[in-house]
Amino acid sequence: MNPDSQLKPYPTRRTLLRTAGIAAVAVPALAGCVTSGSDDKPAADSGAEKTADNPLGVKADAPLEVVVFKGGYGDDYAVKAEAKYTEKYPQAKVDHKGLQKVGEAMQPRFVGGNPPDVVDNTGAGRLDIGTLVSANQVSDLADLLDAPSLDQEGKKVRDTLLPGVIEDGTFGGKTVALNFTYTVWGLWYSKPLFAERGWTYPKTWDEMLALCATIKKAGLAPWTYQGKYPEYMNDPLLTMAAKAGGLDLVKAVDNLQPDAWKQEGLVQAATAFAELAGQGYLMSGSEALSHTESQAAWCQKKAAFIPCGSWLESEQKGVAPDGFDMVMGTVPALGGSDKLPVTAVQAASSESFLVPAKAKNAAGGKEYLRMLFSKASATAFAEANSTLPAVAGATDGLTLSSGLGSVRDAVTAARTDTLAFKFRTWYGPLAKAADDATGELINKRISPADWSTRIQKAADALAKDSTVTKYTR
Amino acid sequence: MRHGRWRFLLGALVPALVLHVVFVLSPYAQAFWLSLTDWTGVAGEARFVGVDNFVRLGGDSLFLDAVRNNLVILAVVPLVTIAIGLFLASMLRSSSARVGQGYRIVYFFPQLLSLVVIAVLWSFVYNPNTGLLNSGLRAVGLGGLAQSWLAEPAWALIAVMAVLVWSSVGFYVVLFSAAIEGIPVELFEAAKLDGAGRWATFWSVTLPLVRESVQVAFVYLGIAALDAFAVVQVMTVGPGGPDGATEVIGLSLYRTAFSYGKFGYASAMGVALFFATLTLAVLALRSGRKERLEMA
Structure with missing residues (x-):
């Protein structure tokens, strides 16, 4: 072997410093490209005259x-x-x-x-x-x-x-x-399957738990969910909390109010979903399944319920067997003194x-x-x-x-009682914190109290962060 | 004549240099500048915020999770990959030529697949209900060991690291085999005559003579370990979960830039990663300098 060929396979201190020096000098010269677009240029001329036929004043020949x-x-x-x-x-x-x-x-x-x-x-x-x-x-x-x-x-x-x-x-x-x-969120099930077994879709959480016990006895998993993306489980959980606490609860959460995540409705809903896991009503292995895998398992009737938005029917085209006839039900009420009717839906x-x-x-x-x-x-x-x-x-x-029909019926029944959380679009990091916490909650690794403490901490941090644009509703 | 040569050299070099400056150096320089701003990624202008972004990194618990996980990967993956690579390469040396060649090709297979494809295939393997791994365990009566591999915080990172090792080991088998073949046969024969067993031969002859290759392997694998983005993004729960258990710096950076629209802060993560990688490379290459073997 030629020892010369082994000389300096690594940079010496001097070459490193020199390169760093050159880089430092070059930074101002090379930087600034991405942000060089001129700002505040007004939109080029706003068009023609506004008439009854042309209410927005469109220029007829503008591309x-x-x-x-x-x-x-x-x-x-x-x-x-x-x-x-x-x-x-x-x-x-x-x-x-x-x-x-x-x-x-x-x-x-x-x-x-x-x-x-x-x-x-x-x-x-x-x-x-x-x-x-x-x-x-x-x-x-x-x-x-x-x-x-x-x-x-x-x-x-x-x-x-x-x-x-x-x-x-x-x-x-x-x-x-x-x-x-x-899009409307809810719980999906196969209508013929429920009819055949004599199961009725529950209106309250107690009924849900009772039905889950029956389903489990029948040899099916009562629920599955898209475990790889815990936000799917967040949707019914938050809908249930919103039904209990009304739009005030939703607004407190979206406006990052102190202790918003510790409101009773949210803690109760978290407790309800923790019970679902605690009773073993979730299909085993769900926590690691992707949306395609869990939805396929649901279509094979391995589980009775799955939470999802109204895109589910078109997503499962070709996967759901003939006669599966999926329909969407609205999330059951916590019961007691809910502020919104059970027909209320989360819609966006x-x-x-x-x-x-x-x-x-x-x-x-x-x-x-x-x-x-x-x-x-x-x-x-x-x-x-x-x-x-x-x-x-x-x-x-x-x-x-069947699916789209049930979605339309749900929207009609809800009338003006639609609710939507905005924090997901407004504050990405908070959505991530809520998803992670819910994933931990339904895998029995944290308690409902920890769940709300954790998310509240993320919300507080966001509220204090001056670099994040805040919105209110 | 001399003049013409310069013209030729310039003509050959300048286009390449210009491309390098425009597509490599300039983005680097811009990232350094952006890491000191609050650029959102869509605005035409960015406000200078000094070192705020870097200060913020220290208090970002998800980012610290990512750093911790990258360090674990850095401590485990290169070592395990190189150990397996060396083991297989020295086994191949002592096997017959044809068998060795065949194995070398088989070991190289994962290198032919894109990392994303590997990650997708392995997520099928890890599927808790129908995956190869759990089915295999159940088939041999070890059903008790079956896990929800990617959803258990204790197992998720291990599962990811196993994929990283699996996907890279073949390349290093080939690299080390080539290095071992470069060792004069007489040395092995001499060792044998002196009564050295396999282990002694490996430890006193093979390893010292492939030292340079091992060092290079450490640098490559170290850089790969600081990345690990693709596998985590495709395979894991969340991704990056459960609950940050498999978060890596690259994923934090990606999410911060493209989901949260904080390109300035994401650039700061990138700059931090850049210095970490650079330090690692320099350290790894230096550590081998002192004890270079003299071969006359």
């Missing part, structure tokens, strides 16, 4: 760029609305992009100050909406909400949406996003459409959304995707599948 998340729902529905736009403004050139990683593609466009006119900010890796709002990157949609609906005489866009949709897109008093689909809208503040054709973007949120467009979407759109009455007169 329109639409970026849509192409996920489970595809992007045909968005393309259809674009066709409608071209029909009304034949001179406008419409540029459509259906993407899977909207956030990744849009981040540099926002930073560079040349975003598209409409963005469907959805899917894994979407941009954090709270961050976009605090960076003044999204425009106020008030004029769109006050514009007349496209195909419902005498109604404003504002009045055609399901309860909670506007609130979901409102940050700091400004509505900046409109969500196109409506998603598929978040927004118009960037620096869009070149902001008026066109809003006009596009007016067309997308028309009743005809929403009905076509519901038909194609068996998903509830955010437009009220869009499913009227359609023949619905």
Whole structure:
């Protein structure tokens, strides 16, 4: 072996220092690129005159760029609305992009100050909406909400949406996003299975526990859940707490009030779910299953209940056997002195459409959304995707599948008693803390009291953190 | 003529250097700058906040969990991988050439798969109800040992580390085999004549002569151990769970940047990780310097 070849395989102190020195000198020269986009450039001229036919003042020949998340729902529905736009403004050139990683593609466009006119900010890796709002990157949609609906005489866009949709897109008093689909959370079961065994869906938690004992005796696991993602279990837990404590409980949590997580409703709901685990009513192994694995086990009738949002039916297409006919039930009440009726549901809208503040054709973007949120467009979407759109009455007169039908019935029964926690979208770290704590709770590693203490600690830390933009409701 | 040579050299070097500056050095420099700001990732401007982000790291319990887990991985994975790699490589030396070649190819298989694919396959293996591992244990009557591997805080990190070792050991078997083949056969023969057994031969002949390769392996594996992002992100509960049991710095960084929109703070994590990796590499390469073996 040649000893020379072994000289200095490592950097000497001198070369290291020299390199560090050069790097230090180079930093100011090389840095600053990512943040060099000019700020505060006003949206380029806001368009033509506003008339009854053109309530948003769209310039007829301004090009329109639409970026849509192409996920489970595809992007045909968005393309259809674009066709409608071209029909009304034949001179406008419409540029459509259906993407899977909207956030990744849009981040540099926002930073560079040349975003598209409409963005469907959805899917894994979407941009954090709270961050976009605090960076003044999204425009106020008030004029769109006050514009007349496209195909419902005498109604404003504002009045055609399901309860909670506007609130979901409102940050700091400004509505900046409109969500196109409506999601309801609940507990799912196979209707024929329950009918065959003579089980009735429980209205209270005591009934639930009694039914679970029966189910267990019958040789099935009463519950399973998507253990890899404990937030699935958080949804029914928090819904139950909200029914007990009413909207005041929800607001205290979202507003990061001191001791919000120690409210009686929350502790009781946590205790109820801990009992579910304590009694052995959760399918063994659930805690390590992904959503696909646990939902498949549920479809194979290894477990009776699974908590999920209303996307479950379309997600299980091809997995659920024929005649499984899944339906969604509303989360049972804690019982006693609940402030909300048992029909109340946790509901939130998603598929978040927004118009960037620096869009070149902001008026066109809003006009596009007016067309997308028309009743005809929403009905076509519901038909194609068996998903509830955010437009009220869009499913009227359609023949619905068992799951979607049960979701619509739940929304109808709830009337205005819909609830939604906002902390998930407002404060990511708090959502993470709540998910982790719930995972520990239903694996019997912490007590309900520890559960609320832990989450409260995270909420307090967030409330004190001056670098986080706060919202109130 | 001389002039033309310079032109040629410049022509060959400049494009590569420009690419390196634009796509490697400049992002590094920007990350250093961003770690001192509160950039959100979507705003056109960032506010300078000094060392606030770094101070905050010290009080971030999830980040500290991540540091702890990375240190555990750093202490375990390189050592175990290298031990198994050396063992298999020296076993291959003493086996017949054809068998050795065959095994070497088989050991290298995991290297051909992307880490994400490996993680997905292993999460099937670890499935508590239908997975290969628990089914295997039950089949041989050890059902009592069956675990919810990825959902038990005590087991999750071990399960992750096993995957890391499995996925990298084959590469080091090949690396060490090549190094061992470079050792003159006479040395092994001499050792044999002196009455050295297998263990003594390995300890006094093989190991000292592949020292350089082992050192390089430590650096590579050390850097990989400070990462471990892909496997954790794909396999674990949460991911990073249960309850932070498998959190790693890379995952904290990713979540902070892309879910929480705090690119400045995430850059600070990246810069901290950069210095940790650099220190590790320098230390590992230095430690071997003093006792370099003289071979005439």
